[in-house]
């Protein structure tokens with residue numbers, strides 16, 4: 490019998506986790522009765538009753554497992570912990586809030602077992618309902634990162650996916666501490682089928698992402714999957730040589746030398762600071778890797794109680 494591990498990162502999801510489990514079980518009973526499920530809820534340092542609810546579900550269903558972190562380490566760390574703990578032949582990665590609809594699982598499973606794909610990813614069909622500004626920045630982000638990086642990032646791709654064990658092993662074999670999963674999923678390759686679906690609202694609770702957090706996440710992703718921005722100082726340097734040369738010529742022929750020099754000086758300092766900030770970002774990410782701290786610290790798992 491095939492086993493699917495359902496990995497669910499949870500951060501303060503007391504309002505959604507039971508609804509998620511109930512819906513996933515409904516789908517399994519209705520359409521995947523010949524498949525075994527294993528749930529791995531990763532409690533990412535929740536401060537509400539998320540872990541208690543997971544334990545309660547486990548008391549009636551031993552296929553429910555959990556990993557609970559010592560504090561909040563972020564969704565990327567939770568994904569890694571869940572993938573490491575999973576033992577299924579296939580692994581599904583799903584949010585707890587039912588924005589990743591379980592009813593798609595049978596179709597995803599068939600795509601792998603019958604159509605020969607290694608993994609099935611999902612993407613939102615449209616950005617309908619999203620605030621205009623957020624949608625603009627999201628689209629721009631995908632354009633920029635795909636221009637700068639060799640790894641293709643799919644616009645609107647969600648983390649919701651079903652993978653074969655070989656794909657999971659490839660993901661876990663990447664040693665980096667900064668785990669930008671959108672990039673990592675593309676980086677490992679494999680034969681991937683994409684399914685589109687309309688955006689679903691959270692069943693309860695609220696999103697953990699602020700606009701600032703999304704922006705920082707986007708910048709980290711670019712620095713993680715492209716070194717092109719490091720060439721920025723070189724291009725700007727060349728531009729300045731040209732600008733200074735033009736100023737020198739203007740200075741010989743006109744009286745506006747002072748204002749031209751002032752303008753170039755302001756432009757130079759602003760751009761120099763930008764270049765320093767770009768370098769700083771790469772140095773910061775390097776230092777995270779060099780420190781080699783663990784991705785997460787586990788406080789308890791279901792094996793502690795048995």
Ligand code: UDP
Nearest residue numbers: 498499500533563564567584585696697698
């Ligand atoms: N999540 C997590 N750790 C965090 C933030 C979020 O494990 O630090 C989980 C969260 O519980 C949910 C999933 O990641 O299951 C997606 O989070 P959210 O719904 O806030 O993101 P959105 O759907 O708005 O992108």
Ligand code: MG
Nearest residue numbers: 584586588691
């Ligand atoms: Mg969500």
